[in-house]
Amino acid sequence: MTTTTTRTGVRRSAGAVALVLAASALLATGAAPAGATPGCTDETQPTDPILGLPTGDGCDDDTPPETGLTASATPNAAGYVATPTMTFAFTASVADGDPGPFGFECRLAGGPQAHDWQACTSPVTVTGQPDAAAGGYTFAVRAVDLGDRARTPDNVLVPPTVTDIPDEDPTPATVTWGQDTKAPFVFVTRSGYDEDTPTQPVMTSATVPLRLNSSEPGATFECTDNGRPTSCTGPRWEVANPKPGRHVVTARAIDRAGNASAWSKPVEFFVPRNLTRRLSPNRGWAKIRKAGYFRGDAIRAEKRGARIVLPRTAVGELRLIAPTGPGFGKVRLRVGRRDWHVVDLSGRRTPLTQVTVIDRYSGMRTGRITLESLSNKPVVVDAVVARPNRFPPAD
Known part of the structure; x- marks a missing residue:
């Protein structure tokens, strides 16, 4: 009796499996290829309630999460920051009410800490990177629908019929920057010479030529004349029609990241x-x-x-x-x-x-x-x- 019962059970199980397979095949061959379903937020395949085997295709959630990203420092117009540390905070959002769960993957391009996509959590801090030109570093982050990524809407028992749209943000959020953390040096020289008073030359020309140079290319300059700010440009600057009297000029260099040098040693001249x-x-x-x-x-x-x-x-x-x-x-x-x-x-x-x-x-x-x-x-x-x-x- 025991043996008979077991065999009968086996025959019934095999028959059920055959019926499920036949039904799955019939679904696959008799229906049009499945695609994304409006409002779909769960790609789980339907299964037989007794056997747990797939009975058909699931729907495809074709609305991936979107990624928001903020950085602790914003690159200036030249693409530079003046800090050696950047902290990135990021968020995930969806437009279809998908409950998730959601996660993130981050990638860093440039420098010794560069890495490809890897799981990460907000916030991420990048520090200790060497100074680099504009565009030298790029941090990217993408939100991932972790629930859907672990599933496929296709019935695994038949050839694929559903296009499974990726379950991560296809347009990762990025920040690209250059890093300059060192202040420049500035050099101010004049071309006029006075044998009697070389440190206070009397200038009789219509303009007083001065040279402004920095240790960093692309730097701009700020100048003062007798303590008052005055516009100036490098490398050659001409003080046009200076007022009579003593002039004491100082300058400082501002590099592309906004780092300012110390003020230069005063340069003096006298106008008759x-x-x-x-x-x-x-x-x-x-x-x-x-x-x-x-x-x-x-x-x-x-x-x-x-x-x-x-x-x-x-x-x-x-x-x-x-x-x-x-x-x-x-x-x-x-x-x-x-x-x-x-x-x-x-x-x-x-x-x-x-x-x-x-x-x-x-x-x-x-x-x-x-x-x-x-x-x-x-x-x-x-x-x-x-x-x-x-x-x-x-x-």
């Missing part, structure tokens, strides 16, 4: 004061123009006693800038009521001569600067340098 007819308290001076003069003009007198008076100032050094030539006369200068200093403008013809009237080692004095013609011979005066006797360190 142009002499004009408006400074004269009496008649006797006429304005003349010529390309070789400072600011393109000068004043001329042919009468003894023609006088120019400049505003009150502190003077540690006084220079007269004037042309010389055969037949020119003499002028004299003084500060306040101090002694007169005579300057002879006769001699070899020169367009622009700097004559030191009071050197910078003679002490300070304060007062109005008076310049006066000493004869009826013609004299031409162009500009004056009147400045305190500051002594910056040598270059």
